[in-house]
Amino acid sequence: MPRKLLVSSFLFAALTCASALxxxxxxxxxxKQVDALFSQWKSKTAPGCAVGISRDGVLDYARGYGxxxxxxxxxxxxxxxxxIASISKQFTAFSIGLLAQEGKLSLDDDIRKYVPELPAxxxxxxxxxxxxxxxxxxxxxxxxxxxxxxxxxxxxxxDVLWALSRQRGVNFEPGAEVLYGNAAYTLLAVVVxxxxxxxxxxFAHERIFKPLGMTDTRFREDHTELFSxxxxxxxxxxxxxxxxxxxxxxxxxxxxxxxxxxxxxxxEQNLLDARVGGQALVALVRTSGRLNDGTVTGYGGxxxxxxxxxLDMVSHDGMxxxxxxxxxxxxxQRVAVVTLCNSGLIDASVLARKVADVYLGAHLKEELPPxxxxxxxxxxxxxxxxxxxxxxxxxxxxxxDGALRQIGMPTAFVPMGDGAFRPGESMHVWRFSTPRExxxxxxxxxxxxxxxxxEPKPTASALxxFAGQYRSDEVxxxxxxxxxDGKLAIRWPRRDxxxxxxxxxxxxxxxxxxxxxxxxxxxxxxxxxxxNRRLRRFRAERxxxxxxxxxxxxxxx
Numbered sequence: 001m002p003r004k005l006l007v008s009s010f011l012f013a014a015l016t017c018a019s020a021l022x023x024x025x026x027x028x029x030x031x032k033q034v035d036a037l038f039s040q041w042k043s044k045t046a047p048g049c050a051v052g053i054s055r056d057g058v059l060d061y062a063r064g065y066g067x068x069x070x071x072x073x074x075x076x077x078x079x080x081x082x083x084i085a086s087i088s089k090q091f092t093a094f095s096i097g098l099l100a101q102e103g104k105l106s107l108d109d110d111i112r113k114y115v116p117e118l119p120a121x122x123x124x125x126x127x128x129x130x131x132x133x134x135x136x137x138x139x140x141x142x143x144x145x146x147x148x149x150x151x152x153x154x155x156x157x158x159d160v161l162w163a164l165s166r167q168r169g170v171n172f173e174p175g176a177e178v179l180y181g182n183a184a185y186t187l188l189a190v191v192v193x194x195x196x197x198x199x200x201x202x203f204a205h206e207r208i209f210k211p212l213g214m215t216d217t218r219f220r221e222d223h224t225e226l227f228s229x230x231x232x233x234x235x236x237x238x239x240x241x242x243x244x245x246x247x248x249x250x251x252x253x254x255x256x257x258x259x260x261x262x263x264x265x266x267x268e269q270n271l272l273d274a275r276v277g278g279q280a281l282v283a284l285v286r287t288s289g290r291l292n293d294g295t296v297t298g299y300g301g302x303x304x305x306x307x308x309x310x311l312d313m314v315s316h317d318g319m320x321x322x323x324x325x326x327x328x329x330x331x332x333q334r335v336a337v338v339t340l341c342n343s344g345l346i347d348a349s350v351l352a353r354k355v356a357d358v359y360l361g362a363h364l365k366e367e368l369p370p371x372x373x374x375x376x377x378x379x380x381x382x383x384x385x386x387x388x389x390x391x392x393x394x395x396x397x398x399x400x401d402g403a404l405r406q407i408g409m410p411t412a413f414v415p416m417g418d419g420a421f422r423p424g425e426s427m428h429v430w431r432f433s434t435p436r437e438x439x440x441x442x443x444x445x446x447x448x449x450x451x452x453x454x455e456p457k458p459t460a461s462a463l464x465x466f467a468g469q470y471r472s473d474e475v476x477x478x479x480x481x482x483x484x485d486g487k488l489a490i491r492w493p494r495r496d497x498x499x500x501x502x503x504x505x506x507x508x509x510x511x512x513x514x515x516x517x518x519x520x521x522x523x524x525x526x527x528x529x530x531x532n533r534r535l536r537r538f539r540a541e542r543x544x545x546x547x548x549x550x551x552x553x554x555x556x557x
Contacts, residue, residue, distance in 0.1 A: 031061050033358045037351060041066040041343075047234045047242065047322070048076045049341040049348065051355060052261030056334040057269040060359075062261055068231035068342065070242060080231040081216055081258050082340040083247070084325045085318025088219070088257035089185050090285065090302030091204050091267075093131050095192050097281045097301060098207055104195050107131065114191045117165045121174070127191065129174045130184035131301050132289025136170040139534035140183040140254075143167070146530070146538065147475035148494040154223060157251035160186050166474045171391075171536040175292035177446040178299065181534050182254035185302070189253025200253055211276050214263040220256045223248045227258055233322025235344035245322030245344055255320050261338045268329045268336035271303075271314060286314060295445050306443060308353065310365035317349045326352040335359055368425065372417040379404045379415075385503045386438050386450035387514070392531035394503055394514040395440070395450060455505030460486050466506075466517050470528050470540035479540055481528070490515065 034051060041048035048066015052059065064076035099105050105114070107128040112118050129135040143163040144155055164183060171179060189200040196203050201219040209217045216229075223246075235245040249256060269275075274282040285301030298306045304315045311330055318325035324341045326348040337359070339352040357364065376399065383399045396407040403412035404421065413421040419432040428442040438450040458466075463483045470479045479492045484499075488508060491497040500508035506517040506525075513532025518539075520526040530538045 030358055034061060034355055035063070037354050037358075038063075038065040041341075041346065043067070044073070044075075045070070047231075047341070047343040047346075049339055049343075049346060049351065050076050050078055050080050050082070050231075050261045051340075051351070052078060052265050052338045053355060053359060054265040054269065054336045055359075057273070059262070059265065066343075068229070070232070070234065074229075076231055076342070077229070078261055079216070079229055080340075081227045081229050081260055082231045082325065082342060083220075083233065083255070083318075083320055083323045084257050084259050084264070084327075084340065085255045085320035085323050086182075087259075087264070087316045087318045087325055087327050088252065088255045088302075090316060091208060091257060092185050092188050092192070092200060092253045093285055093301030093303075094208060094277060094281070095200060095203055096127060096131065096188055097284050098277060099192065099195050101277075101281060105191065111187060111191070114194050115161070115187055117161060118187075119165060119167060121170060123174050125174045127188070128289065130188055132178065132297055132299055133180050133184060134175050134178050134289055134291060134297065135181075135184050136172040136174050136176070136179070137164065137181060137183045137187075138167055138169070138171060138536075138538070139181045140164065140186060142532070142535040142538075143475055145495070146472070146492075147477050148492060150494055152248055154248045154250060156249075157186065157190065160251055161190070163475060166476070168474060169537060169539070171534070173292075178289070178291065178297040178444050179446070179534065180299075180444070185254035186251055187253075189251070192253075208267075208276055209263075212266050212270055214259065214266055217257065217259040217263045219252045220258055221250060221252065223250055230258075231340070231342040233320070233342050233344070235322045247321050255318070259340075261340055264327055264338045264340075265336055268327060268338070271329055272331060272334060291445075297445060298443070304443075308356065308364075309367050311360065311363060324348040328352050328356055330356070330360060333360055333363065367427065368422070369416040369420075372415045374415045376402060381435050382432055385453040385509070387453050387503070387507060388448050388450045391448055391533075392514055392516065392529065392537050393448070393450075393533065394453070394507065394509045395438075396503070396509060453504035453507060455507070457502040457504055458506075463488055463502075466525055468525075469543040471543050472538070472540040474538070477540075478543070479528075 038049055042065050044067060046066055050064045052062040054060055062078035064078055064080055066076050068074045068076045068080045100107055109127050110124045111127060111130060125135050140160045140163060144159060147163060149155060192200045192203055201221055204219060232244060233246045234242040237243045271282055285303055287300050288305050289297045289299055307313050312332055314329040316327055322342055322344045324346050326339050328337045337352045337355045339348040341348045380399045382404055383397050385394060385396050387394050397404055398407050405412050411424040413423055415421050421430045422428055431439050436452040439447050441447045466488055467482050477492055479490055481488060481490050488500040489497045490500060498510045498512050500510045500515055503509050508515045512530055516529050517525050518527045525542060527539055527541045
């Protein structure tokens, strides 16, 4: 073919492709709609967000809003580096999958094969249990809290292993339920290092980030490490203004990965075209785990697989200090949305879904049931304290401003009929079968049953029976319970005192969760348990009061 004709052919092909892309490119109106969603964070005196959207692997729009570094007047840009918090988990799971592909481990392996310092559980906890959050392990952050770590203390992998290795109890039998937590993914990071001989940071860089051109992505091993173009996490300060809110953890796997919207969009595309890992591994992490009874959990390898308004969606959110993050992928439409925010007051998940609404509105269905009106007298009858015999949690409901809501929480419950409510615009369902029985089903398939607490609350004079010291060898800590201003309070070294509100009988509630005092056969208080969403029936034994030393008589008797 003559050179002139060849050039003309290439030009024709290029122009044809350009015309096709131009016809498929969203109008500027969509970008303006995205800007409008983030308009309230366009401040030069407050943190904000970066957003990125890709279509079929091509960047469609990326922009920053607000400030990445308030101290140095650095704005958020699409190249700002954020802690992506729990979005990190999918990279840990993918690393485990790469090792499984090479035959270096099996997802059916007992975790104690690689981390023998863990206790011998009654039932085997496998790597698959860890990956799918069906392991039953207690939450690492809760354990360190109960051991005296403060929120701004440095915590290391060794600290987490110390706490986990001392546990005598689990939340549930492996595979019986699904409960999101972080300990599992910290352990998976340990497995990567012990099997591959490389830290997860080095392994992921070599096997995932470098091949995909994710040049701004890395796991942080040292909380003092500095990053170019870093967006610092912030939360509001009492009285106005902002303060830093960043994690001082020196362990990773569950979190502590830093990245940009551009790099994460490259990763989202890999979940479609499988450049790294191949289709079999991508299929593995995009396949839901199952409970022992076959129930699908909706969680794969570090990925939520729960759909959105009638469309299949692969996603994960993150929350760490002042960082709020979300990554969404719609495989059939080949659209990805990433929002990274550095303010604890911003809901990155809601924003990401609103961006998806802009791009995919024609494909979306309305899933929220219509609102059903209820009289305040009916709502008032449901207010009260409820306890779960399954999880030992307590939820407290009140009627406030004409709506049912959890005590201390701003979200109003929306009645949907037949005793069912949803908190705000979420798809969670709180259902009252009677005014005394409640079931809660959130994003996870395990439904938690609750019953109304009917025991009378202890009188002020009866509170003294609970005062004393309680010891837990599982975190090597002694707790002091005392009566103050007519209420019980619990304290332990290096932590703020927690006031306990009486719920009924021997059960109390506070910022720790539910605190239940237990009794011996004699009827005396012999211990307490602490339970919340990720920690069940953590026990501390009551210490016997020392007998007072009697002074010797003058006769020496």
